């Protein structure tokens with residue numbers, strides 16, 4: 487039985503500041519501990535754990551954190567890994583939060599013609615999202631090779647490591663700088679509040695409900 491809610495938030499990076507701003511606009515105030523990894527809530531029984539975004543699904547899965555603020559792309563990739571391994575994901579999206587918008591898109595060299603861009607069979611596609619890409623290819627019966635890279639995906643075609651890529655795009659400037667163009671969008675992403683599949687069975691349920699009401703009020707005002 488737990489009577490405080492623990493939320494995992496990105497420590498630094500694109501979602502870190504807007505996530506804290508959203509929590510603050512809900513009337514939530516906190517103080518950081520000396521290690522800068524844990525924040526103790528002062529106005530609500532909620533504590534924050536500051537982590538890398540990639541760690542958030544795992545922290546939800548093992549119960550270290552109750553909720554997390556993370557990109558839908560990261561959450562669904564981990565969910566996809568679970569499904570490919572034959573197990574249901576132990577977490578789900580609770581709310582879209584309206585910031586951190588981007589697309590997971592397939593991109594091909596700019597000089598490719600339309601027909602070539604559509605014929606993905608037999609090609610190597612570099613990505614940091616192998617589960618989402620594999621699902622997408624399988625749904626379409628496309629037999630392409632998924633090349634998993636942890637970073638610098640956009641440069642893979644120029645290095646000869648892949649023919650096409652599947653990566654996050656926001657402004658498109660990085661694709662253009664690498665002479666690539668987006669063809670298909672696999673996922674429309676934004677930051678989401680992620681939580682368990684089943685409701686909490688203790689005092690955390692009430693705290694989570696209060697936080698959700700405040701999120702909804704703040705997000706409603708922003709629309």
Ligand code: PRT
Nearest residue numbers: 499500538539540557586587588654655656657658659660
């Ligand atoms: O350190 P940590 O592991 O926590 O952070 P990180 O470096 O893995 O993540 P971070 O902070 O870069 O991104 C966190 C989340 O922000 C992502 O998971 C997405 O949900 C979201 N997001 C929104 C983006 C972008 N926009 C984005 N543009 N994540 C990455 N990018 C990349 C894009 O792939 C490209 O390489 O930024 C580059 C610039 O994009 P363009 O299209 O504007 O040129």
Ligand code: ZN
Nearest residue numbers: 538539540541
């Ligand atoms: Zn990361």
